[in-house]
Amino acid sequence: MIGLLEQYLKHRAVLIVDNVIERGSSDFVTEVASELPLQAIAEIMGVPQEDRRLIFEWSNRMIGIDDPEFASDDGATAFIELYTYVNELGKQRRSDPRQDIVTKLINSEIAGDRLSELEFDMFMLLLSVAGNETTRNATAWGMLALMQNPMRTPPSSRTRPSWTWRPMRSCAGPRRCCISGAPLQRTPRSVARPSPKTTKVVMWYISANRDEDVFNDPFTFDIERNPNPHIAFGGGGAHFCLGANLARMELRLIFDEIVQRIPDMHMTGEPQFLRSNFIGGIKHMPVAFTPAPRQSRPARRQHRLAVARAPGLRTRCRSHWPTSGRRNGANPPGTPQPGHP
């Protein structure tokens, strides 16, 4: 199943680059960085292609609660709509099991224990957000670092593009988490002053990844840094990022495509950052490059092929579709979206 997922995502990465390459310019975040994480997590969750953009919008509204571009309400409406959607998806799989991860999750049993409906729904919610925002921003920050440091990206990395997911250390990771003192004990980095278990502390992954006791020259972007003991996915332990390997695979696939096919990408304006205390996000990043021909057939035909090949994609949840609170101008499910190959 993982092998098939990789094949599918590789195909999507080609389409993502195809979608912008003839134009010679793009908003890197909305048209490139956001697409593969969305496709990957939606594929795993069994969300049909025509509904995937909604997962993206809900996730934006939940995370972008402090940002005027996304904050259309208090974030609760987006939460409820997403919750309703995944609950309906779960019901569908209970009555119509498929060869997909959702069905496996619903039916799995450990020592006689199964996920309750609430546990399943909350897990799907977690996946929707965790699988989307993080890898999108790792891609966007990674590309920004590559464009800002062309001299530090040696030719060997350009010809061996699978190295390029390494900007991880410099950029990825939630900006901070508010947690009680206890969980810090399992990270390899420590707090300077021990705090009582009830004290809330703020954990800055981005700071830990520039720890001068751990990294030589920590503020320098060095794509060939080795060893690179970053903790962007957590420091190990029970809560280490569940999607770390998936994220690494996505980053490798999309950067492989970009570096090989658009080697001269450069910024044409300032990136716009997300206003958030939780995620260090980039919302928009205008870029330009030398136009080149696409590699695949036109998007519409490819989409039909992808749907035909992946039976899970045919499932629809739209009969129970929540419509309240959708952002102004958002299209109904199934409407082809700009920038969506």
Ligand code: HEM
């Ligand atoms: C570059 C991309 C990503 C980064 C930087 C990232 C980062 C993190 C971090 C820092 C944690 C907390 C670790 C800890 O507390 O020790 C975490 C947890 C988690 N991540 Fe990721 N993540 C990424 C991608 C993903 C993806 C693609 C998925 C979905 C498949 C995912 C699912 C999760 C889940 C479910 C947890 C909670 C695990 C638990 O509490 O047991 N992440 N991630």
